[in-house]
Amino acid sequence: MGEGLYLTDAYLKECRAQVRRSGSDGVYLDSTVFYPAGGGQPSDSGELRAADGRHWVVTGAAKGAEGILHNLESGEPPEPGLTVQAVLDWPRRYSNMRHHTALHILSGVVFRRFGSGITGGQIYADRARMDFDLPEFTPGLASELVAEMNAVVRRALPVHVRFISRREFESDPSFVRVARNLMPEVEEVRLIDIEGFDVQADGGTHVRSTSEVGEVALGRIENKGARNKRLYLTLGPPTEAASSALSG
Numbered sequence: 614m615g616e617g618l619y620l621t622d623a624y625l626k627e628c629r630a631q632v633r634r635s636g637s638d639g640v641y642l643d644s645t646v647f648y649p650a651g652g653g654q655p656s657d658s659g660e661l662r663a664a665d666g667r668h669w670v671v672t673g674a675a676k677g678a679e680g681i682l683h684n685l686e687s688g689e690p691p692e693p694g695l696t697v698q699a700v701l702d703w704p705r706r707y708s709n710m711r712h713h714t715a716l717h718i719l720s721g722v723v724f725r726r727f728g729s730g731i732t733g734g735q736i737y738a739d740r741a742r743m744d745f746d747l748p749e750f751t752p753g754l755a756s757e758l759v760a761e762m763n764a765v766v767r768r769a770l771p772v773h774v775r776f777i778s779r780r781e782f783e784s785d786p787s788f789v790r791v792a793r794n795l796m797p798e799v800e801e802v803r804l805i806d807i808e809g810f811d812v813q814a815d816g817g818t819h820v821r822s823t824s825e826v827g828e829v830a831l832g833r834i835e836n837k838g839a840r841n842k843r844l845y846l847t848l849g850p851p852t853e854a855a856s857s858a859l860s861g
C-alpha cells in the first residue's frame with residue numbers, strides 16, 4: 614500500500630490520490646508519484662491540489678512507517694479521505710533523473726576499467742558526486758572517465774526497469790557486484806538495466822535513454838585521503854529528447 618508509482622514509471626508527473634492519514638508530520642496518500650529520498654537521490658517536491666481550489670506545498674518526501682510520507686509547509690493539512698492531485702516539481706525531478714543516470718554510466722565505466730572502486734554517490738540540484746576507493750586518481754584519469762561517459766551518452770542506449778525474484782538474482786553470478794547493498798528481506802529485486810552496458814539493483818528514478826543525460830562535464834576533483842577520491846559532474850542543457858520529456 615502506498616508504493617510509489619515512480620518505481621514503474623519515472624515519467625509520471627502527477628497522479629490522483631486519496632489522503633489516507635494526515636498530521637503534523639505530514640501526509641500519507643493511497644498512491645503517489647513522489648520519490649522519498651534514498652540511494653543518493655534527493656526527494657521530490659511539488660504540490661497537492663484539491664478540487665475546491667485549496668493546495669498544499671510538498672517540501673519533500675521520506676520513507677515513513679506507513680509508506681511514503683509527504684512533508685507539507687506549515688498550516689492546516691488536507692483531511693483524510695480528501696481526493697487530491699499530487700503534482701511533482703517536474704524540472705527538479707527530471708534533473709535528478711538525468712544526474713542519477715549519469716552516475717550509473719560513470720559506475721559502469723569505472724567497473725569496466727577497474728572491476729570496482731566506487732564507495733558512494735550523491736545527486737544535487739545542479740551536479741552529482743561520486744566517491745572512489747582508487748589508489749591512483751589523477752585529473753587525467755577523471756577526464757578519460759568523463760570522455761568514456763559521453764561516448765555512452767551518444768550511443769543512446771535504452772535504460773530499462775526490470776523486476777526479478779531474489780532467487781533468480783542470487784543465482785546469477787553477474788549480479789554479484791550489485792548484491793552488496795541489497796536488503797536481506799527483499800523478495801523482488803528492481804534492476805536498472807542500461808542495455809548492453811550496466812545493470813544495478815536500485816530504487817531510484819532514471820531517464821529512458823542515455824541520450825537524455827546529455828553532455829557530461831567534469832567538475833571539481835577532491836582528494837579526501839589515500840583511498841578516498843571524489844569527483845563532481847555537471848550536465849549540459851537538456852538535449853532535444855530531454856526537452857520533449859520536459860514539456861510532454
Ligand SMILES: [Zn+2]
Pocket residue numbers: 713714717805815816817818819
Ligand atoms: Zn539508480
